[in-house]
């Protein structure tokens with residue numbers, strides 16, 4: 502904390518620094534809420550130490566974040582909205598940079614704290630899901646005229662499930678920490694569904710579905726919701742904004758938001774796929790995107806949810822086999838526990854695929 506007290510002096514925060522407390526439930530960055538006092542009023546900021554093993558190219562990452570937040574802020578202001586609440590606002594350093602590199606080579610960035618909001622860690626109710634769907638849909642639609650060629654690729658092949666499979670196989674073969682024997686059911690689960698892996702990525706490559714600017718990390722806790730009205734306020738965590746498929750964003754949000762349990766629930770009997778939440782989310786998402794989906798995208802929304810859940814489970818399993826180097830973990834088999842919830846959800850969704858497809862068609866304009 503002493504270090505934070507020093508480095509905050511390099512940012513354009515207003516007032517007197519009071520304290521910094523660890524904040525939020527992200528798996529990647531170290532997030533702190535900073536409190537400042539200014540003329541009797543308090544003001545908060547978010548300070549994040551970016552995860553350098555996940556994001557070695559901080560320069561490209563922050564280039565993307567700055568471009569996208571500036572672009573969105575301008576749009577929000579043009580339609581009379583409050584850009585300091587409806588998108589992230591970067592606080593630059595006193596030298597005018599988008600982020601700060603400290604003497605240990607760690608990179609830090611800061612945002613205005615969006616007050617009176619909350620975020621959900623698991624299924625939150627139909628209204629919240631519908632609204633979150635609208636927020637993510639609107640977010641993608643709002644970036645339709647953003648020049649994608651300006652964005653650098655922050656993490657190569659982020660949602661290339663073929664590549665994720667290859668990384669899983671490599672981790673399994675290396676079995677670096679001797680854990681493969683403890684995950685044989687999960688390993689078999691991944692292998693049985695290998696044919697899922699190329700489906701979306703080859704549709705993108707062949708032009709069957711469009712390449713869009715997408716968020717790529719649409720967990721429900723990456724939408725801040727107004728604490729009183731429960732309406733979605735702001736889509737956050739813009740680290741993985743890159744060209745991609747809308748199916749990734751739809752699917753990842755369903756994976757997290759339509760589960761009846763938290764991502765790391767140990768009691769699998771509590772883990773189910775809530776189709777009424779799926780319906781609510783789909784309704785909001787399709788309204789938010791404003792009818793801009795192609796028929797092939799609509800036909801693959803439900804599969805996108807299955808694929809993203811499978812991919813996420815495979816990533817947790819790969820990290821477990823690799824010795825927990827990527828996701829933050831709180832105990833030794835945390836990644837295996839997370840992997841199991843994802844695979845349970847995959848099975849639950851597979852059993853309801855026809856209903857899921859019918860719901861997607863029902864809400865297309």
Ligand code: ADP
Pocket residue numbers: 524525526527528529530531532547589612613614615616620722723725737738739740
């Ligand atoms: P990670 O990549 O580790 O998930 P996030 O950028 O999602 O990091 O931030 C972690 C958490 O911090 C979020 O889930 C949210 O609760 C909170 N948070 C992030 N940015 C803000 C902000 N500008 N205002 C309020 N809360 C925020």
Ligand code: GN1
Pocket residue numbers: 526527528529530555717718720723738740741753764813
């Ligand atoms: C990570 O950053 P966070 O916690 O919102 C991960 C996502 C995973 C998610 C699983 C950059 O998201 O891809 O789906 O954990 N982010 C990155 O909970 O890898």
Ligand code: MG
Pocket residue numbers: 527528722723738
């Ligand atoms: Mg996050």
